[in-house]
Amino acid sequence: MSPTKTPVLELLNLKVGFPSVDIVKGINLQIHEGEKVALVGESGCGKSLTAFSILRLLPQGAAIKDGQVIFDGLDLATLPAWQLRRIRGKGIALILQEPMTSLNPVLPIGLQVAENIRSHEKISRKAADERVLDLLDLVGIANPRERAKMYPHNFSGGMRQRVMIAMAIACNPRLLIADEPTTALDVTIQAQVMDLLEDLCSKLSMAMLLITHDLGAVAQWADRVAVMYSGRIAEQAPIKPFFTGPRHPYSQGLINSSVEEGWHYTQRRLTEIKGTVHSALGEQGCAFAPRCPYAAPECRLTPPELQDVAPDWRAACYRLDAAGRDLLTGAAHVSA
Numbered sequence: 001m002s003p004t005k006t007p008v009l010e011l012l013n014l015k016v017g018f019p020s021v022d023i024v025k026g027i028n029l030q031i032h033e034g035e036k037v038a039l040v041g042e043s044g045c046g047k048s049l050t051a052f053s054i055l056r057l058l059p060q061g062a063a064i065k066d067g068q069v070i071f072d073g074l075d076l077a078t079l080p081a082w083q084l085r086r087i088r089g090k091g092i093a094l095i096l097q098e099p100m101t102s103l104n105p106v107l108p109i110g111l112q113v114a115e116n117i118r119s120h121e122k123i124s125r126k127a128a129d130e131r132v133l134d135l136l137d138l139v140g141i142a143n144p145r146e147r148a149k150m151y152p153h154n155f156s157g158g159m160r161q162r163v164m165i166a167m168a169i170a171c172n173p174r175l176l177i178a179d180e181p182t183t184a185l186d187v188t189i190q191a192q193v194m195d196l197l198e199d200l201c202s203k204l205s206m207a208m209l210l211i212t213h214d215l216g217a218v219a220q221w222a223d224r225v226a227v228m229y230s231g232r233i234a235e236q237a238p239i240k241p242f243f244t245g246p247r248h249p250y251s252q253g254l255i256n257s258s259v260e261e262g263w264h265y266t267q268r269r270l271t272e273i274k275g276t277v278h279s280a281l282g283e284q285g286c287a288f289a290p291r292c293p294y295a296a297p298e299c300r301l302t303p304p305e306l307q308d309v310a311p312d313w314r315a316a317c318y319r320l321d322a323a324g325r326d327l328l329t330g331a332a333h334v335s336a
């Protein structure tokens with residue numbers, strides 16, 4: 001359940017793709033104030049394109065084809081570029097998988113964080129430098145005064161990610177988008193970075209959209225999950241009911257193929273469910289139908305719409321009753 005009901009961000013029928021192919025095929029998603037939402041799904045299903053389309057930082061050739069991205073009452077999908085630049089970093093910040101690609105290797109990290117602050121706020125150099133020290137301290141970098149003078153190569157991967165997080169939260173964004181923020185890090189560091197992000201979300205009342213393959217981290221860390229399959233949302237649910245009783249056959253398959261003892265940073269990437277993701281071209285009906293043990297003739301005609309399962313919980317499947325019944329009786333679900 002979301003802490004409050006004010007959406008910070010609303011994606012409305014968002015469609016994103018390349019000239020010849022649609023990848024994100026009309027998704028609706030709300031993220032509320034202070035809420036941590038995880039976006040999960042197999043490789044290539046459109047998670048990153050969804051995330052990057054929010055700030056219109058799409059790879060070359062990709063574009064928003066339809067729909068709206070509502071933030072603070074503005075549609076970021078059509079906002080003039082100069083207005084969008086004000087929102088990037090200040091209203092919404094982004095953290096990527098590999099911090100080295102975002103940090104300038106020839107500038108001290110303190111200067112980079114300070115410049116980021118000064119690009120968004122009218123603030124003296126001295127005040128920005130002081131803020132940098134507070135931020136480095138906040139993200140757990142010891143001796144910030146000395147560390148601020150160091151260069152990215154002087155830091156370990158985990159510490160560099162902490163610098164990126166300091167930069168991301170420097171202007172108190174209301175929403176942080178984190179695309180696989182721990183994938184490039186050592187296993188022991190991953191949990192520390194996730195704990196830091198969780199701590200900052202609650203200290204700064206910041207909402208977060210986390211893109212991840214790590215269902216263990218999702219279970220431990222998110223308030224709500226949205227499962228994507230082939231460019232559409234298959235299921236959205238609060239964390240607890242999702243992990244105890246996923247309703248969409250694809251969600252059941254994901255959980256069955258990933259679950260280990262408990263949900264504590266299993267560090268496993270999602271293993272595959274039998275079959276392959278349906279081709280993005282020429283799709284008819286439910287994209288999961290070719291891999292789904294519950295598929296019926298109607299599933300192959302029109303893609304299913306999301307329907308209510310319970311408050312705050314929706315799934316897009318014509319066979320929810322059958323999948324739910326098997327869940328109750330403990331019959332076999334989709335398995336890897």
Ligand SMILES: Nc1ncnc2c1ncn2[C@@H]1O[C@H](COP(=O)(O)OP(=O)(O)OP(=O)(O)O)[C@@H](O)[C@H]1O
Binds near residue numbers: 018023044048049
């Ligand atoms: N130039 C292109 N033309 C057509 N399709 C492309 C092009 N570049 C990438 N794609 C497709 O876009 C999709 C990439 O989507 P996206 O990166 O959002 O997936 P993802 O769910 O984030 O995957 P991952 O978990 O691996 O990062 C892939 O299916 C890929 O095949």
